[in-house]
Amino acid sequence: MVRDKRRIDPVTGKVRVPPAGEEPSGGGVHVDEADPGAAGSAAIGTASAELDALQAQLDERTGDLQRISAEYSNYRRRVERDRQLVIDVAKAQVTSQLLTVLDDIERAQEHGDLSGAFKVVADKLVAALHAQGLEPFGVVGEGFDPAVHEAVQHDTAADISEPTVTAVLRPGYRFGERVLRPAMVAVTDAEAAVVMFPDTETSPGADWDPEHRGPEQLQDE
Known part of the structure; x- marks a missing residue:
């Protein structure tokens, strides 16, 4: 049997009253006909709670996502740094093996033997x-630094106030x-301070005898 579940009677235009024991259509939600705004408020409240949960x-x-992105960025930086x-x-190890070749090139240049095709290759x-x-260092006149300088010669001078590189024997x-x-260098330091002794005219001489007694001492005896 087909039952007409429309709430409004199409003939009379009135609201139908469902038979006893039968739920009205609308999904089991009771709607107060006297206060139609209550249903809207309840629906809005439910939707707002759902939106808050979704937010x-x-x-x-x-x-x-932001935390994972930051961790991945840090990981990439560490990998790139390593x-x-x-x-x-690796470059430093290979370059270290060529330092003696650079020394030979420098000596050849100092003796005038660096010319022609050999000079082009060098x-x-x-x-x-x-x-x-690669960067060379070691300049005459700079301050001596034991972290980067190896002193193989040492001298003193009156016009030097601090240890100074005065010759570069090997860069x-x-x-x-x-x-x-x-850098293998020669270092010049300040001269040691000279100790000045008192004037000998006012100080006891070499022939002064501590056992010598003057007239005053003889009278006391």
Whole structure:
């Protein structure tokens, strides 16, 4: 049997009263006909609570995403730093093996033997090493620093106030912050202070006898 469940009678236009024991249509939600705004307020309250719950979940997921993104960024920076460190160490090790070659090139240049094709190759080698980060150091006139200088000669001078490099016997090299070889230098320091003794005319002479007694001492006896 087909039952007409429309609440409004299409013939009379009045609200139908459901038979006893039968729930009115509308999903079991009782609507007070005298206060139609109550249903709207209840629906709005329910929707607001659901929105608050969804917003809380969204904030939580957003915080998790931001935390994971920050951790991943830190991880990438650590990996990049470690990778660059490995590259720098490898470059420094290879460059250290070529320092003696640079010494030979410098000696050949000092003796005038660096010319022709040999000079072209030497210049390219030096330029390539400098481009990779190799830096020579050790200059006459700079202050002596035991962390980067190796003193093999020492002298003193009156016009020097602090230990100063006065000759560079072999240049030092650094690669970035790493010192590959200290500079071999000669160091000049300030002269030691001269101790001045009192005037000998007012001080006891070498022939002064502590046992000698004057007239006053003889009278006392």
